[in-house]
Amino acid sequence: MLAAVLCSQQAVSQQMPKVLSLDEAINRSVETYPSIRAKLAEIQASESEAVASRVGYSLPAISFQAQALYATSNQVRGTFFPNEGTAIPTSGGIKVNGYTSDAVWSSFSTLLGSYKLVNFGKKKADETVSKARIEQANADYERELFEHKVEVADAYLLTLVFQDAFKVQQKNFDRIQAFYNVIHATAAAGLRPGVDSSMAAAEVSKASVMLLESQKVADQQKIRLAELLGGGSPNYELVSDKFNATLPVYNVHNIREGNPLLKFYEKRIGFSMAKTQAIRKSYLPSIMARGALWSRGSGISDRTDEAGNFNYSSSLSGLKFRAYDYMTGLTTLWNISDVFRTKQQARSQQYLTESYQQQFNEVRLRVDGQMQTADLQYASALKVVEQAPVQLSAAQAAYAQADARYQAGLSTVVELTQSIALLNRAEIDQIVAHNNVWRALLQKLAAVGDITDFLNQAK
Known part of the structure; x- marks a missing residue:
């Protein structure tokens, strides 16, 4: 065109x-003349920007994420701050048999939707x-x-x-x-x-x-x-x-x-x-209406052996989803300063x-x-x-x-x-x-x- x-x-x-x-x-x-055609293009740009702004309020924001990780699962008691996503969390309890270098495959997938109800x-x-x-x-x-x-x-x-x-x-x-x-x-x-x-x-x-x-x-x-x-x-x-x-x-x-x-x-x-x-x-x-679906898989068994230790499997079977959850509710975040x-x-x-x-x-x-x-x-x-x-x-x-x-x-x-x-x-x-x-x-x-x-x- x-x-x-x-x-x-x-x-x-x-x-x-x-x-x-x-x-x-x-x-x-x-x-x-080019300058006139340029001004017409600027009108179209401003109209498209208006549509983009309107879509941001009228349609919900839907995001999807999935991950497959091969990692260890050592844990300690205490608190940490995510620090804008640079801190990597580990889920699960403290191992009975102490810290190990055993690594397994795990998976995590999320579908998250949010909509601005009140702005x-x-x-x-x-x-x-x-x-x-x-x-x-x-x-x-x-x-x-x-x-x-x-x-x-x-x-x-x-x-x-x-x-x-x-x-x-x-x-x-x-x-x-x-x-x-x-x-x-x-x-x-x-x-x-x-x-x-x-x-x-x-x-x-x-x-x-x-x-x-x-x-x-x-x-x-x-x-x-x-x-x-x-x-x-x-x-x-x-x-x-x-x-x-x-x-x-x-x-x-x-x-x-x-x-x-x-x-x-x-x-x-x-x-x-x-x-x-x-x-x-x-x-x-803004008051947000949020809903989410997520599922997880892990190579660590939910059950322990006779000694109280968890069973580890380093195979790809840990990528299979085992737990499914959902969430819905209202949230808000106000940066008062x-x-x-x-x-x-x-x-x-x-x-x-x-x-x-x-x-x-x-x-x-x-x-x-x-x-x-x-x-x-x-x-x-x-x-x-x-x-x-x-x-x-x-x-x-x-x-x-x-x-x-x-x-x-x-x-x-x-x-x-x-x-x-x-x-x-x-x-x-x-x-x-x-x-x-x-x-x-x-x-x-x-x-x-x-x-x-x-x-x-x-x-």
Whole structure:
């Protein structure tokens, strides 16, 4: 099954569509990106841990043991302490004939069952911890999912603006190349000074460098976007019509309660509080219902000879069970001194809860700042986008006039190259201005915690 999933993921990562819309990019990243799949695995882990905790309370614990030993059976009167199982007990009375090195085979088998009848609130506390752990894992997944969607959307916009900037530089290069061809021909015919041809050649080289640099940046951003999508070839085109032709409607309220990052910290605090309560309950005892069956065999006879000595048989017949017993009843064990240890553990967990609370407060302040910053960026971007067409129209007019003046011999090549540079800058500013408005809306909705409106307007 795991191999099939990995093969499926690899196949998806290799099949990048030629034209990639924003919705397709986000859906693809959600399905394939490793960090999101890791958070899903953490949810499954927390759910399995909850089942394990529930089974520990709902089902009886059943254990079985069996042993076959070849040993002596010397005994003395007195008391010994098992010392965590390291002391080996010997059953039976003191031998009449003293201590001997006679060894026999013996057997012992036990089937023991126990069930927690009363746990004084420990079960409920552990169930609360398990539930809080699952809620925290789900909130962490939603946080990772949301933040990745925002990152993909922002990377898509950046890739788009660099892709369009490359197209502008290509257009600028073609314009300057045509300009150079005309000047070079006229200069060769003696109609223009040779310096004009040299300056035009320099402008062609400059435009070529700008084109190459623009292509490099655009390709780098494509690679970054492909990485966020889970891998695959970056040879795709983005859909730019919506972002370049229209502006989004900005009608967002400053409500941050739905922010997945804040929800994650809230669930983290809840989990820590539940864990504190479980620690406080952990020192309490449990009343156990226990039942057992056991049987034993021995190579030592139950009867003595005429001298009062027990009969020993070193054969394997001592492994045969001879005595059978059963037991049922209630037991409890309370380590009362654990209260001092658990008290300090609970205090430590309380300090962690306070730490999480302060981290939550810090994140809330940061989110508030992000919303205010997004408002400022949108207002500024909107003013810029209003001026961008004016700048572009003026630059186009200046270029047309400079070209006409140069063709008429009324201006120098310097004036014409300056107008070309001005037009190129205006064309770049035009696409950046539109893109910045969309990015400001994305940043605002990211702080609010829901980018659905952005995605709907981008369709």
